[in-house]
Amino acid sequence: MTSLLVAHHLAGLLALFAALWLWVALGAPQPEPGRCRRLALLLAHLAGAVLLSGGAWYVLTYGADRAAILRGPWPQAHGVAMESKEHMVFLFLLAALYLPVLLRDPAWAEAAARRLARACVALVLLWGVAADLGGLAVDLGLRQGLVRPAPQTGAAP
Amino acid sequence: MTAALSDRAVGFGLAAALAALADLGLVLLKQTHPAVLAWMARVFGHHWIGHGVLVIGLYAGAGLLLSRAGLGRRIPPDLLRRLFLAAMLASGGGILVFFIVFD
Numbered sequence: 414m415t416s417l418l419v420a421h422h423l424a425g426l427l428a429l430f431a432a433l434w435l436w437v438a439l440g441a442p443q444p445e446p447g448r449c450r451r452l453a454l455l456l457a458h459l460a461g462a463v464l465l466s467g468g469a470w471y472v473l474t475y476g477a478d479r480a481a482i483l484r485g486p487w488p489q490a491h492g493v494a495m496e497s498k499e500h501m502v503f504l505f506l507l508a509a510l511y512l513p514v515l516l517r518d519p520a521w522a523e524a525a526a527r528r529l530a531r532a533c534v535a536l537v538l539l540w541g542v543a544a545d546l547g548g549l550a551v552d553l554g555l556r557q558g559l560v561r562p563a564p565q566t567g568a569a570p
Numbered sequence: 571m572t573a574a575l576s577d578r579a580v581g582f583g584l585a586a587a588l589a590a591l592a593d594l595g596l597v598l599l600k601q602t603h604p605a606v607l608a609w610m611a612r613v614f615g616h617h618w619i620g621h622g623v624l625v626i627g628l629y630a631g632a633g634l635l636l637s638r639a640g641l642g643r644r645i646p647p648d649l650l651r652r653l654f655l656a657a658m659l660a661s662g663g664g665i666l667v668f669f670i671v672f673d
Binding site: 464468471472488489492493496497499500501503504506507508510511514515517518519520521523525526528529532533536539540543 | 573574575576578579582583586589590593597615616618619621622625626629633646647648650651654655658661662665666669670673
């Protein structure tokens, strides 16, 4: 199951790199259509990989981590960070899935269409970084739960 | 004069904005109605899987339908960009505020 988490992190990192590259490619004075379309397709596939690997890990193994987080001093790591992250990931995926559709349009290189494409890429970056920070909070909350669990009521000190 | 996008590009752009708002709507619905959460868990095996199927299914279904509505000439790219950004930011911001306030 650790491999799912590693795949999730790596796919997310590569997706952010692809989004940055696409942002730069779209901002060129004469954007190269083939490169932009390939990058958009790559980004959509990576976003799908992020969702599938992270989703499988969340559904199959997160329960034990959640219990540890909720026993610790930072329950918000689950209640706010993980809950927000697991739903914002769909916004990340939607923005990434729309880019290949938009960049297949004959008018995609027009200034207004490129502004739309760059807005999509900016949203991919925004939700990607937000999910990354959420993951950091979950990791820290889990660590706190394992290292400093709250004492059980009635248990010996 | 700004060149119009195709019906397909506008249809799927609007569908993505709709699906983003549905993402927020589903969060509010299932977190405030335990019966909905339980129904999604029962039907899909896990509520999060159901959430994903519904959001992505709405994007695909609404995208195909709206692509046939001839919206390419009626919605210019700048308007689509504003709608897209507003829906995405409202959804993400709404999700974050909901969990901060009601956690």
